[in-house]
Amino acid sequence: MELRQLSTFRGVAQTRSFTKAAEMLDYAQSSVTAQIRSMEDELGTRLFERLGRKVVLTQAGERLLAYSEKILQLAAEAVEVVRGASLYKGTLTIGAPESLCVYRLPPLFFEFRRQFPEVQLIIKPGVNSIMRQACKDGTLDLVFTIEGEISDEYLKMEKITTEPLALATSPNHPLAKKSPVNPDDLNGQNLFVTESGCCYRRMLEETLLSADVRPASLQEFGSIEAIKQCVMNGLGVTLLPEIAVAGEIALGRLVKLDWGGPDFTIATQLCYHKDKWISPILGAFLELTRNIVKEC
Secondary structure, rough: OOOOHHHHHHHHHOOOOOHHHHHHHHOHHHHHHHHHHHHHHHHOOOOEEEEOOOEEOOOOHHHHHHHHHHHHHHHHHOOOOOOOOOOOOEEEEEEEEEHHHHHHHHHHHHHHHHOOOOOOEEEEEOOOHHHHHHHHHHOEEEEEEEEEOOOOOOOOEEEEEEEEEEEEEEEOOOOOOOOEEOHHHHOEEEEEEOOOOOOHHHHHHHHHHHOOOOOOOOEOOOOOHHHHHHHHOOOOOOEEEEHHHHHHHHHHOOOOEEEEOOOOOOEEEEEOOOOOOOOOHHHHHHHHHHHHHHHH
């Protein structure tokens, strides 16, 4: 098998589509099909099941994918080390949820670009669980998550800073002057929440469920800024990372409620594959992260 074939195989495995893999790799679809067929002939087994328009890895394909990631990673590392033209030149692909991209990480990105102008940072927003899987698959070099502290046998997880959550509303809301605000006080209230799967939305829903509290509505938005605008206009209450609402609280546009219920605290963590080679670029980024994000 050739590296080119392994790269094509990984592309099909990631996209679950011969057509999308061809577009991503800038190949003709016939070339992708021929490369996969050649690999299957050489290995004497099917790597994909073609179910209509869907492409699914077989058990043999699943096993090969793990090895292909390691082989392609080692090949890329070898090229980087042997070339050695610049230790700080190349690309880092980083995943992070919207709240961190907007409110926590910009000073880090700015300083890294200032110190290492020849390194291209590619930032991909996403959901914590999906980004962690991409880190395992090798499609992301590094991931920032904002959630409860977790561990993973395939990932190195490092807590960077604690992230308190704030239950917030408009200064004119009836709950704005109540102290404390308990779970029962949210009964019959309009709550503005992030998308399903968000850890702090889940924390809020679990708290309400255990207290047998029924809000009037759960208004779901994919944008934190949209949630804040609704709440600032007196439409309800929200639970967001404190960093996301600190500016509006300081200006008096939002009020942080004196929450008397269970503690709402999560953490910003970074993770990368346990077998990933710490290149000079990645090592510099990790060190800068530890210095800057903790200071924010």
